[in-house]
Amino acid sequence: MCMGMRVYNFIRMRTPSTPTDMMQKYPVTDKDISFISEKCVAILGYGSQGRAQAKNLRDSGIPVIIGNRQGKSFDQAVSDGFSVMSVRNAVMRSDILAVFFPDESAAEIYAEEIAPFLKEGQCLVFAHGFNIHFGFITPPKFTDVVLVAPKGVGPMVRKLYQEGSGVPALVSVHQDHTGRALSTALGYAAGIGSARSAVLASTFRDETETDLFGEQAVICGGLPALISAAYDTLVDAGYPPELAFSECAHEVKLVVDLIYEGGFSKMHDFVSKTAGYGGITRGGRVIGEGSRKEMTRILNEIRSGAFADEWMAEKRSGSKKYAALVDQVRQSGIETTGETFRDLLK
Numbered sequence: 001m002c003m004g005m006r007v008y009n010f011i012r013m014r015t016p017s018t019p020t021d022m023m024q025k026y027p028v029t030d031k032d033i034s035f036i037s038e039k040c041v042a043i044l045g046y047g048s049q050g051r052a053q054a055k056n057l058r059d060s061g062i063p064v065i066i067g068n069r070q071g072k073s074f075d076q077a078v079s080d081g082f083s084v085m086s087v088r089n090a091v092m093r094s095d096i097l098a099v100f101f102p103d104e105s106a107a108e109i110y111a112e113e114i115a116p117f118l119k120e121g122q123c124l125v126f127a128h129g130f131n132i133h134f135g136f137i138t139p140p141k142f143t144d145v146v147l148v149a150p151k152g153v154g155p156m157v158r159k160l161y162q163e164g165s166g167v168p169a170l171v172s173v174h175q176d177h178t179g180r181a182l183s184t185a186l187g188y189a190a191g192i193g194s195a196r197s198a199v200l201a202s203t204f205r206d207e208t209e210t211d212l213f214g215e216q217a218v219i220c221g222g223l224p225a226l227i228s229a230a231y232d233t234l235v236d237a238g239y240p241p242e243l244a245f246s247e248c249a250h251e252v253k254l255v256v257d258l259i260y261e262g263g264f265s266k267m268h269d270f271v272s273k274t275a276g277y278g279g280i281t282r283g284g285r286v287i288g289e290g291s292r293k294e295m296t297r298i299l300n301e302i303r304s305g306a307f308a309d310e311w312m313a314e315k316r317s318g319s320k321k322y323a324a325l326v327d328q329v330r331q332s333g334i335e336t337t338g339e340t341f342r343d344l345l346k
Contacts, residue, residue: 035187045100048154104315129204144181166193
């Protein structure tokens with residue numbers, strides 16, 4: 001039932017002695033869902049990740065309720081067959097609170113609709129360490145605070161679960177009031193399907209800083225900038241935009257899939273020797289010493305909290321700068337060419 005607490009006597013597992021130790025893989029299986037099988041989980045925030053995890057937990061036999069503000073996500077949760085209510089009511093009725101509000105909004109919602117209604121022994125689960133690590137949220141000492149961070153977007157978390165596998169997850173304990181925080185985190189990770197892949201010990205600091213760095217230096221920053229610069233180079237040299245898009249953007253997925261499956265070695269096993277030789281001898285000229293120094297600067301901005309402060313200030317100002325930057329991307333030449341190229345493939 002989604003009401004009272006129940007006491008469990010679980011064996012607690014050792015966490016790494018320092019953040020620099022080789023990452024520990026917990027021997028978690030689907031059976032460890034029993035750690036939380038009689039507890040009520042409140043999913044607070046029904047976006048992409050919240051929706052996926054709510055469905056996975058429900059399919060794993062865990063009692064789940066949804067706490068969300070009125071709107072499209074609230075209606076979606078109702079349509080998905082969940083018991084949906086206000087955030088504060090969900091907090092008061094649950095044992096485990098999984099927080100999925102956006103980084104830039106979570107602290108405000110937490111202060112207004114979560115913190116005043118917390119009870120002793122409840123466990124707060126975060127999918128990203130941003131607000132805890134940078135101090136925007138400070139839970140009371142009478143709660144457990146854990147990290148369960150799936151290394152994949154919401155739709156992938158759901159898709160792999162339905163296929164019988166799962167997305168790897170990082171787990172950490174920030175605060176252990178009950179003495180059972182780690183068991184709860186591992187049970188939760190099993191409930192969303194991560195035990196079918198890998199559940200790895202980490203820290204809030206490491207998860208937060210590496211996640212932000214990967215987004216900025218590679219996934220959402222460095223890679224798009226590299227693709228755009230290469231595209232512009234070919235177009236400026238007189239080559240057809242569609243061909244430039246194909247070579248510099250469309251084919252990236254083919255190579256990334258090889259790296260995902262077997263590393264750079266597998267990539268070299270499958271690309272031509274011409275491509276391999278040219279890549280090895282020229283790649284360092286593109287990502288040279290200057291780029292590496294900028295990566296270090298970016299990491300230092302993250303570690304110092306400067307980026308977090310900048311982003312929260314942007315949110316307080318109405319996110320106008322961010323909206324303008326995204327609009328600039330949407331109107332860029334490579335975006336228009338991409339639409340044209342995809343139409344050619346239909």
